[in-house]
Amino acid sequence: MDYCNCIEPQWPADELLMKFQFISDFFIALAYFSIPLELIYFVKKSALFPYRWVLVQFGAFIVLCGATHLINLWTFSTHSRTVEVVITTAKVLTAAVSCATALMLVHIIPDLLSVKTRELFLKNKAAQLDHEMGLIRTQEETGRHVRMLTHEIRSTLDRHTILKTTLIELGRTLALEECALWMPTRTGLELQLSYTLHHQNPVGFTVPIHLPVINQVFSSDRAVKISPNSPVAKLRPTGGKYIPGEVVAVRVPLLHLSNFQIYDWPEHSTKCYALMILMLPSDSARHWHVHELELVQVVADQVAVALSHAAILEESMKAREMLMEQNVALDLARREAETAIRARNDFLAVMNHEMRNPMHAIIALSSLLQETELTPEQRLMVETVLKSSNLLATLINDVLDLSRLEDGSLELDLVTFNLHAVFKEVVQLIKPIASVKKLLVTLTLASDLPEHAIGDEKRLMQTILSIVGNAVKFSKEGSISIAACIAKSEPLQDAQAPYFFPVPSDTHFYLRVQVKDSGLGLNPQDIPKLFNKFVQNQSVENRNCGGTGLGLAICKRFVNLMEGQIWIESEGLGKGCTASFVVKLGIAGHSNEPDLCVEPLNRVQTNFPGLKVLLMDDNGVSRMVTKGLLMHLGCDVTVTSSTDECFQVVSPEYKVVFIEIGTSGTGVYEVARAIREKIPTRHWRPLIVALTGNINRATKDNCFRVGMKGVLLKPISLGKMRSVLSELLERGTLHES
Amino acid sequence: MDVNQMERRLVDYTASLFREGLLDDQFTQLQQLQDESNPDFVVEVVSVFFEDSERLLNDLGRTLDQQIVDFKKVHDHVHQLKGSSSSIGAQRVKNGCIAFRNFCEEHNIEGCLKCLQQVKQEYFLVKNKLESLFRLEQQILAAGGSIPMME
Numbered sequence: 034m035d036y037c038n039c040i041e042p043q044w045p046a047d048e049l050l051m052k053f054q055f056i057s058d059f060f061i062a063l064a065y066f067s068i069p070l071e072l073i074y075f076v077k078k079s080a081l082f083p084y085r086w087v088l089v090q091f092g093a094f095i096v097l098c099g100a101t102h103l104i105n106l107w108t109f110s111t112h113s114r115t116v117e118v119v120i121t122t123a124k125v126l127t128a129a130v131s132c133a134t135a136l137m138l139v140h141i142i143p144d145l146l147s148v149k150t151r152e153l154f155l156k157n158k159a160a161q162l163d164h165e166m167g168l169i170r171t172q173e174e175t176g177r178h179v180r181m182l183t184h185e186i187r188s189t190l191d192r193h194t195i196l197k198t199t200l201i202e203l204g205r206t207l208a209l210e211e212c213a214l215w216m217p218t219r220t221g222l223e224l225q226l227s228y229t230l231h232h233q234n235p236v237g238f239t240v241p242i243h244l245p246v247i248n249q250v251f252s253s254d255r256a257v258k259i260s261p262n263s264p265v266a267k268l269r270p271t272g273g274k275y276i277p278g279e280v281v282a283v284r285v286p287l288l289h290l291s292n293f294q295i296y297d298w299p300e301h302s303t304k305c306y307a308l309m310i311l312m313l314p315s316d317s318a319r320h321w322h323v324h325e326l327e328l329v330q331v332v333a334d335q336v337a338v339a340l341s342h343a344a345i346l347e348e349s350m351k352a353r354e355m356l357m358e359q360n361v362a363l364d365l366a367r368r369e370a371e372t373a374i375r376a377r378n379d380f381l382a383v384m385n386h387e388m389r390n391p392m393h394a395i396i397a398l399s400s401l402l403q404e405t406e407l408t409p410e411q412r413l414m415v416e417t418v419l420k421s422s423n424l425l426a427t428l429i430n431d432v433l434d435l436s437r438l439e440d441g442s443l444e445l446d447l448v449t450f451n452l453h454a455v456f457k458e459v460v461q462l463i464k465p466i467a468s469v470k471k472l473l474v475t476l477t478l479a480s481d482l483p484e485h486a487i488g489d490e491k492r493l494m495q496t497i498l499s500i501v502g503n504a505v506k507f508s509k510e511g512s513i514s515i516a517a518c519i520a521k522s523e524p525l526q527d528a529q530a531p532y533f534f535p536v537p538s539d540t541h542f543y544l545r546v547q548v549k550d551s552g553l554g555l556n557p558q559d560i561p562k563l564f565n566k567f568v569q570n571q572s573v574e575n576r577n578c579g580g581t582g583l584g585l586a587i588c589k590r591f592v593n594l595m596e597g598q599i600w601i602e603s604e605g606l607g608k609g610c611t612a613s614f615v616v617k618l619g620i621a622g623h624s625n626e627p628d629l630c631v632e633p634l635n636r637v638q639t640n641f642p643g644l645k646v647l648l649m650d651d652n653g654v655s656r657m658v659t660k661g662l663l664m665h666l667g668c669d670v671t672v673t674s675s676t677d678e679c680f681q682v683v684s685p686e687y688k689v690v691f692i693e694i695g696t697s698g699t700g701v702y703e704v705a706r707a708i709r710e711k712i713p714t715r716h717w718r719p720l721i722v723a724l725t726g727n728i729n730r731a732t733k734d735n736c737f738r739v740g741m742k743g744v745l746l747k748p749i750s751l752g753k754m755r756s757v758l759s760e761l762l763e764r765g766t767l768h769e770s
Numbered sequence: 771m772d773v774n775q776m777e778r779r780l781v782d783y784t785a786s787l788f789r790e791g792l793l794d795d796q797f798t799q800l801q802q803l804q805d806e807s808n809p810d811f812v813v814e815v816v817s818v819f820f821e822d823s824e825r826l827l828n829d830l831g832r833t834l835d836q837q838i839v840d841f842k843k844v845h846d847h848v849h850q851l852k853g854s855s856s857s858i859g860a861q862r863v864k865n866g867c868i869a870f871r872n873f874c875e876e877h878n879i880e881g882c883l884k885c886l887q888q889v890k891q892e893y894f895l896v897k898n899k900l901e902s903l904f905r906l907e908q909q910i911l912a913a914g915g916s917i918p919m920m921e
Contacts, residue, residue: 404791404865405888654819654854658800661811665803695849726853748796748856751803 065099097127178206192343215308256283256326278313288341450490479518487619508552520545555603564589640667649679650693676704685717694725705739743767773915796859862892
């Protein structure tokens with residue numbers, strides 16, 4: 034027998050027990066071997082497993098355990114020493130590995146556990162995100178609804194469509210039972226049910242606007258849940274079995290055009306709201322969600338904007354219609370006015386012509402009658418007729434003038450004229466009457482008053498004459514002083530024109546005329562009325578004085594036309610009065626003169642020494658007079674008494690030829706033409722001027738046609754001849770007026 | 771009568787002629803043409819006027835006396851007379867001529883004859899007055915005075 038160091042079993046081996054142990058060991062070993070195999074298999078399958086090293090350790094540990102148990106199988110029967118060694122080695126290794134594994138597991142197991150918690154955490158997170166996504170989706174849905182609603186609402190500018198669409202869409206989106214809109218009435222004290230979703234005919238309920246629930250809604254810009262029992266929410270017939278759904282109310286600001294005129298959006302300045310009521314279906318378990326409320330708020334704002342657009346459009350359409358109507362009316366009025374003016378002008382033209390003809394006949398024949406042999410009574414009668422007809426003629430002229438002045442059709446005839454001469458002529462005209470009344474007339478012309486000016490000479494004279502005439506008329510004694518000067522640029526003392534500043538310029542100056550009289554004077558209260566038409570100073574002494582009362586009115590119109598002012602001052606009755614006016618006149622000798630006027634000659638020659646002039650006149654007396662006239666002006670005159678003689682005598686040494694037309698008829702034109710042929714060179718040809726006793730269009734045309742340079746009306750004064758010769762010599766032609 | 775008195779009388783006389791319408795502004799113009807180089811201008815012109823007018827008046831009388839009146843001739847004569855009278859400023863003569871001419875255009879012999887009478891009257895009247903005027907002027911000049919200019 035071999036020596037064995039094994040310990041002899043104490044008790045006899047129980048075969049059964051041994052067998053069981055043997056089998057268990059075997060199976061344990063099997064299990065131990067298969068576990069790592071499974072592990073390896075599955076780890077290999079899975080992609081990530083962070084603890085391979087641990088797995089290896091664990092596998093080694095298990096394998097060794099299995100090996101140990103396997104080897105244990107041999108210890109049940111007698112075994113050799115090698116088996117002992119092997120099993121010891123196995124056990125030692127197993128021990129080592131298992132300790133190492135145990136140590137390792139201490140580190141690893143917490144990690145493994147924490148993996149689990151993380152997994153739980155992630156799962157929670159996922160659940161949360163899911164939840165949130167659900168919310169976002171609903172919100173997006175809402176947003177889409179709102180956009181669609183807005184689109185619907187804003188696609189129309191008709192207010193009813195807007196509101197109806199709003200209610201329908203809201204009803205659809207939110208699945209409402211009822212949706213209604215309360216609008217404020219015109220008085221603003223009540224809300225009237227204007228639109229509902231399902232009632233076809235809103236009966237027009239009204240509720241007072243100052244209910245607390247309404248105030249609550251109006252004071253907040255959010256949708257507010259209100260009780261279904263409040264008066265605004267009682268929209269459906271409530272039966273007992275209905276549990277009414279929740280009701281929400283929101284305010285809809287009604288913006289007006291005027292609200293858009295401030296720079297930032299009106300927050301609290303709009304006081305006008307409509308009320309929108311939304312009812313969830315009754316008997317449903319639905320509640321108002323926040324996002325639904327937000328939807329409602331947004332919609333309410335959009336509706337407000339859409340309504341305001343519609344309102345603006347309505348207003349502008351109305352305004353446009355009104356404007357069109359007004360335009361039509363204005364057009365009609367204008368046409369009527371034009372017709373009226375045309376009719377008036379036609380009337381005036383006709384009257385002008387028709388009235389003046391008989392007047393002319395009356396005046397002419399009366400004055401002729403005056404020249405004949407008359408008995409004193411007849412003479413008196415004729416004189417009265419003449420005076421009356423003169424007065425009538427003046428009246429007609431005044432009225433016609435005034436009407437033309439009124440409608441602005443009167444235009445000034447701007448000519449260059451001698452300003453000093455105008456005043457002197459006025460004095461001359463007024464002197465006879467003044468001397469009869471023993472009134473002293475003095476004229477003072479300022480030294481800086483220009484001699485010539487551009488303006489309407491006739492009407493200026495008429496104005497001055499009118500004023501001076503008035504002064505004479507209303508003065509019984511004393512003196513009349515006329516003063517003319519250039520107006521300085523200071524405000525005039527007329528209370529009626531406090532802002533009139535006569536500012537002279539390079540081309541214009543302001544003439545100031547003051548007429549003072551020591552006559553009857555005026556009541557200061559009457560002064561403003563003086564310039565009105567047909568007003569006369571109605572004191573007793575004046576009733577005898579004639580006149581139409583139009584004189585001053587016409588003066589005022591003329592002065593205004595001349596861009597001036599006229600005013601009268603008086604200290605009272607019996608203290609005389611002062612009439613003054615300022616008018617704008619052009620400065621003569623400037624380049625801005627109107628084309629109508631005759632340009633003033635640079636100098637009017639007073640003498641024409643040695644000027645050779647040929648005169649043709651078949652009337653002896655007239656010939657002598659004209660010759661004397663020309664000789665007085667220094668000319669060297671040759672006279673002829675027939676056209677033949679004239680033609681024979683004429684030669685280039687004559688500068689001017691005066692031909693009397695008279696009754697020679699066409700002979701004159703023939704000789705003119707003949708002269709032109711005789712002296713073809715224009716430079717040497719004398720200037721031919723016609724003289725005639727009466728001038729008319731036909732004569733003028735004929736003269737100019739044969740090349741004459743001018744037509745003069747006899748009798749010619751010295752001054753006129755002087756200017757005629759000057760003009761001829763300077764310009765070579767006579768400008769005909 | 772001394773010179774001043776005579777001069778004053780002349781002025782008054784001339785003024786009266788203007789006032790009565792016998793003379794008009796044209797006569798004043800004539801007077802203005804009279805100067806040292808032409809001292810008798812007015813007298814000369816007026817003399818020619820007298821000659822011309824008398825001749826014309828005679829012609830007119832003869833022409834209107836004819837069986838068949840040549841109105842063209844009448845017209846020419848009247849035109850001449852009108853021209854002359856207006857040239858010296860004999861206003862009433864001129865006005866008479868205007869009326870004469872109207873009747874002449876109407877071929878109204880009665881009217882023409884009447885007018886002729888009228889014109890003759892006026893003419894002689896003005897002739898008289900002017901002659902007196904000139905006589906007065908001569909007297910003044912002879913007495914050493916000077917003829918005042920009318921304005």
